[in-house]
Amino acid sequence: MANVLLDDFSKLEHEAWTRVTSLYDKSWANLTKQFIEPLLNAVGVQPGMKVLDVACGPGYVSHAIHSKQAIPIGVDFSSSMIQLAREFYPDIKFVEGDAQALNFPDREFDAVVMNFGMLHLSKPELAMAEARRVLRTEGRFGFTVWAGPDRSPTANVMFDNIMKYADQNVNMPEAPPSYYFSDEKLTTELLQRSGFDNVTFTDRLIEWIVPNAEYYFNTELNAGVRTGTFLRRQTPETLSVIKQAVIEAMQQFYDGNSYRLRFCGCVVAATKK
Template sequence: MTNLAKEFREFEYNAWQQSVDQYNNSFGSLTNQMIEPLLNAVNPQTGTKILDIATGPGYVAADAAKRECQAIGLDFSDAMLKKAKQLNPDLEFIQGEAEYLPFKNEEFDAVVMNFGILHLAEPQKAINEAFRVLRHPGKFAFTVWDVMDKCIGMKLVYEAIQAYGNLEVALPEGPPFFYFSEEQNCISALQNAGFSHSLVSKFSLTWELTNADELLDAFYQGTARTGGLLRNQTEENLANIRAAIRQTSQPYFDKNKLVLPMSALVASGTKL
């Protein structure tokens, strides 16, 4: 791992150590909407041994267990794992890194990752590792956000930061956040790892929040990169960003709720 990758990994680790409850309370209702499409992409059956990489609070592993799979969750954040075990005391969770999975070759029937690939220093290594630990003809699937214009919650926050924030905040450099929003990049990464029958599907989601302040707080406290940028703003900048989001979010209110259109992709491949 390069020094740049180590810095980014440490940055992400420290951020997620602090963001457990906020993520669970804000982004959980959004990212959980992709669990069913993600699991359907690997078609698990009763008894399927499935690995949930970057399990976070264990949402996907828990749903896989409900499908009578043998589910194991893995995350590099011990704070996230503590939350996962608290929510799912009967499931198995292991601490480890997606790019260096602590498992033998061909140990799983299916591998999944729900938005975790966006937070990795070396995403291609993680896809390669998923291929390594899969049995033939196992399937791997991961989810990512669509392009920003189709993810209104992100667009409102990012545009406010660009307009009123300091973009020169010193943060560790990571892979481009929206790299896998392009379908071809997903397919190429899967093929580079050795997967066949690569497929990308899009899904429309709805993120319901109480108000614009809840949207900003979700990013401020519940994300790594955007949260790091926000947490390093001056009080004046942050106040201006908050005011801008309150203004631009107005068209998305419905019956006193903030209803934001979002879009996500499921990319999958088979180890033949």
């Protein structure tokens, strides 16, 4: 295990990511990969640039950086994710490490990116500070987060039914709000306080085509981290009620052949002052 902050939320995240490593490529990948190109465009990746891919997971972003003839290094706190990334992309350097305490020198990178990692950190403001530290002057820091359920039609289905039917008192560690960084004003202010300017913030609505109505619920349950853990801590009876409600609500996304789920993500980028 990398030298990560060992608070209860970080422990939950680390244990969960270790558990779902083998499932990620067959579940969430087709959703999160759709944000890679917009993220790299937001930070202006060019040939020859040295780019740090934080919370790199299986290495998809690092691979895209390499394809642009830039020089990626991927870092993740999960040794199993790093192992998977090395298997997928043996020509790219991947190392274990904590986004909140990066083991790299100051001013080492031209850009730092994080694809859906911020919401999995117990101290995301430390990750911002670390990104700034390892960036060269006027380097760009970019990250993606999920928009709140009010802007994300399919996520709203899960959120509404969890709020309606789940036991909200199951034991979960204290954690930052799931959708804090989907607020443009708050995110811009935090980046500015952290030493960044020229902030850009763009919502991106995408489709995730899945084969059946159960797919999204089962993916959250079996391959989800924060939401998945919350669901698995429900009683079997409660879980069954939530699942049935979500499946029924999924019918609105059925086009006669498949289920076209719609999610909104935010692509955020800023320049080191």
